[in-house]
Amino acid sequence: MTTMTEASVREFxxxxxxxxxxxxEILKWYVQPGDTVTDGQVVCEVExxxxxxxxxxxxxxxxxxxxxxxxxxxxxxxxxxxxxxSGGGAAPAETPAEAAPEPPAEEKPAARTPVLVGYGVATxxxxxxxxxxxxxPAQDASTMxxxxxxxxxxxxxxxxxTGTGAAVAQSRPLAKPPVRxxxxxxxxxxxxxxxxxxxxxxxxxxxxxxxxxxQAPAPVAAPQVQVVPAAAPATYDSAxxxxxxxxxxxxxxxxxxxxxxxxxxxxxxxxxxxxxRTMKLVEELKRSDEYGMQGxxxxxxxLIAKALLVAIKRNPDINxxxxxxxxxxxxxxxxNLGIAAATPRGLxxxxxxxxxxxxxxxxxxxxxxxxxxxxxxxxxxxxxxxxTVTITNVGVFGIDTGTPILNPGESAILAVxxxxxxxxVHKGKVKPRQVTTLALSFDHxxxxxxxxxxxxxxxxxxxxxxxxxxxxx
Numbered sequence: 001m002t003t004m005t006e007a008s009v010r011e012f013x014x015x016x017x018x019x020x021x022x023x024x025e026i027l028k029w030y031v032q033p034g035d036t037v038t039d040g041q042v043v044c045e046v047e048x049x050x051x052x053x054x055x056x057x058x059x060x061x062x063x064x065x066x067x068x069x070x071x072x073x074x075x076x077x078x079x080x081x082x083x084x085x086s087g088g089g090a091a092p093a094e095t096p097a098e099a100a101p102e103p104p105a106e107e108k109p110a111a112r113t114p115v116l117v118g119y120g121v122a123t124x125x126x127x128x129x130x131x132x133x134x135x136x137p138a139q140d141a142s143t144m145x146x147x148x149x150x151x152x153x154x155x156x157x158x159x160x161x162t163g164t165g166a167a168v169a170q171s172r173p174l175a176k177p178p179v180r181x182x183x184x185x186x187x188x189x190x191x192x193x194x195x196x197x198x199x200x201x202x203x204x205x206x207x208x209x210x211x212x213x214x215q216a217p218a219p220v221a222a223p224q225v226q227v228v229p230a231a232a233p234a235t236y237d238s239a240x241x242x243x244x245x246x247x248x249x250x251x252x253x254x255x256x257x258x259x260x261x262x263x264x265x266x267x268x269x270x271x272x273x274x275x276x277r278t279m280k281l282v283e284e285l286k287r288s289d290e291y292g293m294q295g296x297x298x299x300x301x302x303l304i305a306k307a308l309l310v311a312i313k314r315n316p317d318i319n320x321x322x323x324x325x326x327x328x329x330x331x332x333x334x335x336n337l338g339i340a341a342a343t344p345r346g347l348x349x350x351x352x353x354x355x356x357x358x359x360x361x362x363x364x365x366x367x368x369x370x371x372x373x374x375x376x377x378x379x380x381x382x383x384x385x386x387x388t389v390t391i392t393n394v395g396v397f398g399i400d401t402g403t404p405i406l407n408p409g410e411s412a413i414l415a416v417x418x419x420x421x422x423x424x425v426h427k428g429k430v431k432p433r434q435v436t437t438l439a440l441s442f443d444h445x446x447x448x449x450x451x452x453x454x455x456x457x458x459x460x461x462x463x464x465x466x467x468x469x470x471x472x473x
Contacts (some may be wrong), residue, residue, distance in 0.1 A: 008086035011079035061085035297368035311458035338390035
């Protein structure tokens, strides 16, 4: 019977499943200790600041330990699950210091770690020998905690790369990369921070504690005023109140909306339009096989999206973004059309890539896939990146219209209100017609009133006479 050793255990670390994300919350474990897993099997679902993502394991083995329970927020790069690969014949995660030098490439081909979609390029399995001056003695490394060992390994790698040796590495404060970034953002010198973590590792709390005194206001010398300490916050009645932690998608959305609202000067224009012919065309497309829409989702949003794409083609300057650092307007020659979707985890805005080149049937297919994926909570981070203009349909909630806030990095967003029968003057007579109100918000730094008005007027004109959308594709 084979005895499991530490060398046979692989530690799977929380990957960065987006662009520069620092943490993710474990929503659900699909495996338990003792379960057998195979390469590519999904072991858990995590929620980042952008989306919920399923994580596949990149090797075969038996689950030894789950390091964190469901509901825990874990830093990127932290091990979340240990897997015994002794039965699967896979190589250990790291080569111990006392192991013999690896054989030349011609004797032993390097095993290729699979690339996980959305996780970035796979790390090569070829290991460089560390310089002697930067190595940790075996007896010292064995007594360190896993957190301190990971940090010390980072320091050793830095020393080996710079040739400064172990003495310089040992003098550098111990802290994880996210903590170092936090200290840099707050202007804190880690050398002045008193560590409270195991084996002298500096934690987030240590950094915050170091910066708090510096940010405290200076005491007022005069006049002498007796300061009455504020009363401690009273505990709330759980029977009358429910408190929900703001995290994941909701936290990222809140931060993005605040940043957008107070960075881009918003202007919103409105137009009320008779969409009776648009509604008739929707019914016609559903019934007829003439237009190649069989089996596709056809609704007013499809025609509104196509109308907006046509308006952008006529007024391409609306499809742009503002580069604050370079003080430039970036004109986009493509349209990644975002569709705002309300989900149980919060508002997300996936987008249809290169929507400007899609025919009406292709746009219907892409829109159907986007909606169903968002409803199932399976929208990937990549699907929410790179948007250029957005549509938000508040009409599905029975709302006439709104003043939408721009999706960060975009210059325009179109809000669509509810479509309902209203008295309308048509051909000189007051008749009941299907009417809706459109609202276009835009960034006034790069879109002036004339351009915004032209785009909104074009969308309205197309929806009043939508038959031309068929000939335009």
